[in-house]
Amino acid sequence: MEGTVIISFICLMVGMTAALGFYCHDRTVIQSAADELAMFGSLWSGRYMHPEVREVDYECLKASSEMPVDLLQTKGYGLIHGKLFCGNVQEIEVRRSLWEREIQVEIQCQFQIGRWQFPYTATSAAVDFCSEDFPRRKERRPEEGVNES
Incomplete structure (x- = not known):
């Protein structure tokens, strides 16, 4: 009798731990994807990447600077x-x-564990990276008297 209760309790705890592990894994994957998409979008902002060719379409870039x-x-x-x-x-x-200085990503998903469903929304944001915003490195001038060879 006691063995049945103990074994049932252990199996229940192992099952709950596995389900919680799957849930935490999925939330981590979704949040990681949202972060990566925000960074990816911030690096691409101001350019128009053609979906089939995956290169910058300069005609569309001249017409507008919309993000793909x-x-x-x-x-x-x-x-x-x-x-x-x-x-x-x-x-x-x-x-x-x-x-328009930040790319925002929102991923909405639904988790199902058994018959229970849990909604989850992962959000992330990244600042646009424009080449004008980066500091410029001063040109190095060769020092007087130093022979460059």
Whole structure:
């Protein structure tokens, strides 16, 4: 009698620990994907990457400096595909901040453990990297009297 209770309790605890581990793993994967997408979008802002060729389309770049949201969403689904145990992604939203100095990523997903469902939203943001914002290195001038050979 006591052995049945103890074994049942141990099996329940092992199962709950495994389910909690799967849940934590999936949240970590989704948050990591949101962070990577935000950084990826901030590095690409101001350029237009053609989705098929994956090179800068200079004609579209001249016309407007819109960020390729569809390409970032596709990359986000690719980062998450096949890595989740108990969750599924419902939507990936990529947008610019109000002052257009930041890329914001929001990934909405639904976890299912047994018959229970838990919604989760991972958000991340990264500041735009523009080449004008980086400090310029002063040109090095050869020192007087030093022979460059």
